Amino acid sequence: MREPDTAEPDGARRVASEARDRVRFEEEALALADQVYRVARRFVATREEAEDLVQDTYARAFRSWQSYTPGTNLRAWLLRILTNLNVDRGRRLQRRPDETPLEESDYYLANKVAQARGEEVLDQDRVVERLSQDSIVNALAEIPHDFRDVVVLVDIGDFSYADAAQILDIPMGTVMSRLHRGRRLLKARLADEAVQ
Amino acid sequence: MSDGDCGKCEQLLQGYLDRELSAAEVAEAERHLDGCDYCRRRYRFEESLRVYVRTTAVERMPPGLMEKLAQLRTSDPGTASI
Numbered sequence: 001m002r003e004p005d006t007a008e009p010d011g012a013r014r015v016a017s018e019a020r021d022r023v024r025f026e027e028e029a030l031a032l033a034d035q036v037y038r039v040a041r042r043f044v045a046t047r048e049e050a051e052d053l054v055q056d057t058y059a060r061a062f063r064s065w066q067s068y069t070p071g072t073n074l075r076a077w078l079l080r081i082l083t084n085l086n087v088d089r090g091r092r093l094q095r096r097p098d099e100t101p102l103e104e105s106d107y108y109l110a111n112k113v114a115q116a117r118g119e120e121v122l123d124q125d126r127v128v129e130r131l132s133q134d135s136i137v138n139a140l141a142e143i144p145h146d147f148r149d150v151v152v153l154v155d156i157g158d159f160s161y162a163d164a165a166q167i168l169d170i171p172m173g174t175v176m177s178r179l180h181r182g183r184r185l186l187k188a189r190l191a192d193e194a195v196q
Numbered sequence: 197m198s199d200g201d202c203g204k205c206e207q208l209l210q211g212y213l214d215r216e217l218s219a220a221e222v223a224e225a226e227r228h229l230d231g232c233d234y235c236r237r238r239y240r241f242e243e244s245l246r247v248y249v250r251t252t253a254v255e256r257m258p259p260g261l262m263e264k265l266a267q268l269r270t271s272d273p274g275t276a277s278i
Contacts, residue, residue: 022270022271023271026269026270026271030265030266033257033261033262033265034257037255037257037261038254038255038257041255047258051258051261054261054265055264055265055268058265059268062270063270065270105206106206106209106242107238109245110237110238110241113241114237119237122237122238122240122241123237123240125240127241127244128241128244128245129248131248136248136249136252136253137252137253140249140253154214155246155249155250155253156250156253158250160214161214176211179210180210186249187245
């Protein structure tokens, strides 16, 4: 049975409008791919895993695009999918959670450098450039994943504490404490190299 | 400058660099940093460390990945781009 003629123009318009929204969503999501990849790359051990993870993320995002609310943070929405996939598949770099107390202060690395080479050296920007790219990447990889995920989202992904809390589905206070500990662990691992 | 002030400054510094402090906390941190060489040096160090970590740990997307992602699109390929 035929629909009444008057219903067709509205229906057609709605279909066309949805198609445009969908294209727009896909283009906006693709424009963020490089930023999504750089976070993914530090979540997993290899480039291949990061590529797979990003592809799976986009495949799911394109399928469930209608659950994204336009005007909200699309990059955070994509990272939420990516984080869930990463957890589901157990692909993350696995490390035993390190529950030993960490007495070093936030200034631990700076203090070690100041102690070894003089207080004034901290005024020079180049002091941190003694650290190689490999050492920073390796030090990040060695941080237990719960802490590393937060450090990667905030320090590499440039997400706010609130976004990181939403992406990881943890309270903001937990973001702050994990970030605090994760950064201290990172500095402790960099300290030996920095004062060589 | 008492040690207690430097301890408080250390507590605030990461949030300050993250731009996550309240206006009152920002004022407190800046008041201390203005008058304390020790903490100001550490502030500069922490700031340059952040920038360095961010720039060195970033890897660009491998060539070819963008094409693979574009192939995952589910919209009608005939739909005109806006």
